[in-house]
Amino acid sequence: MHMQTRHQRETGVNAAMGAALPVPHWALPGELDFLLDEPNTLQDLLVTFVVDAEMRSLALVSALEAQDFETMRYKGHSLKGSAAQIGAPALAAFAGKLEISASLRQEGCGALVRQMLDEVRVVSSEIREFVSGGLCSGQPGLLGFSGWRNQHSAR
Numbered sequence: 001m002h003m004q005t006r007h008q009r010e011t012g013v014n015a016a017m018g019a020a021l022p023v024p025h026w027a028l029p030g031e032l033d034f035l036l037d038e039p040n041t042l043q044d045l046l047v048t049f050v051v052d053a054e055m056r057s058l059a060l061v062s063a064l065e066a067q068d069f070e071t072m073r074y075k076g077h078s079l080k081g082s083a084a085q086i087g088a089p090a091l092a093a094f095a096g097k098l099e100i101s102a103s104l105r106q107e108g109c110g111a112l113v114r115q116m117l118d119e120v121r122v123v124s125s126e127i128r129e130f131v132s133g134g135l136c137s138g139q140p141g142l143l144g145f146s147g148w149r150n151q152h153s154a155r
Helices: 004-012 028-039 040-067 069-086 087-105 107-130 143-152
Strands: none
Touching: 028 040, 028 143, 040 069, 040 107, 069 107, 087 107
């Protein structure tokens, strides 16, 4: 197996192949690493986040159609916080931008909602893959416990 240099990990460039490596949209933040030893709690946290993010997405679509800026602002604010806590920085950034745009009643809210919806889908997919990979059943998943830790500790 090809080992990556620090530069390759930080930039996402794989020198051996000359291509960018896929950069995850979600990674468990270091302050939540202790949950790796509590797989049921971690599963509950992740599943709750995914369900909540998807429900907020539906509410955002309805709010956008109704031009309900206050609901868009509120949903953006709450999703910003939960995404940041769970380790989804791009989603948190889109949500923060939506919160500001909606509070100012700007026309760009529609584009931000669409970007957020795309990011929610990607993050949810990555979390589902992680959970279904066996972590929460106590069995090694796609990477196993140590493989997942090693992959994400380089961040």
